[in-house]
Amino acid sequence: MATTDTSTTTDDALLSMTDVTSGYGNTTVLHDVNISVREGEIGCLIGPNGSGKSTLMKSIYGFADVQSGTVQFRGEEITGRSPQENLAGGMSYVLQDASVFPRMSVHENMLMGGYVFDDDDRAAERAEELYDEFPILGDIRGQKAGTLSGGQRRLLELARALMVDPDVMMLDEPSIGLEPRFIDDVFERIEQLNDLGTTILLVEQNAEKGLSVADRGFVLASGEIKFTGSGTELLNNEEVGRLYLGG
Structure with missing residues (x-):
């Protein structure tokens, strides 16, 4: 029996999906998916490989x-809105695959995250603010991104996604x-x-790690939401543990 958490509705959610069926062309991956995340929360999606977790994120962002069904952000329907519009509208998305530009410097990568400003001075100013938050990146700002360690690359991707000061950051397998x-x-x-203050929706292969930081968790399998609850509720759910947490 799936746990059901009805404490968040689409009316009080910052980001929500209602009865969404989606995929790619004629291929359907998700079936009647409903999720919602409030402002200020961390939401975490877990589930086996091939369950549709990345497709769910891409359905929100326009990929x-x-x-x-419908996707809503701040009470406004954004179903089918382009990734560029979503970025400009206060959403950022860090893809699962490495997305740094390896031949560009760390600083040039950061400036690419601010291209929607159409203002080089504003982008440079925002980058400096983020170097204060990510001092390790400030120290290596002139280094080619292709020479960074895996951890440094991931931090660069996170920082670059913050260039637009998003209301929601979506992270696919951080x-x-x-x-x-x-x-x-x-x-x-x-x-x-x-x-x-950044609301976060993440997909995480390390289910226990992801749920341990999540206010709200969702278990996706075969393109359907099987369980919903707080991160703690899902960690303590015996069926979720047996099926999806390896214990």
């Missing part, structure tokens, strides 16, 4: 095709490919960003 010592650093940074 996948929503066939039916710990993937990282050494254990860098995973803790990345999750500490995620919690710090949330403490500063």
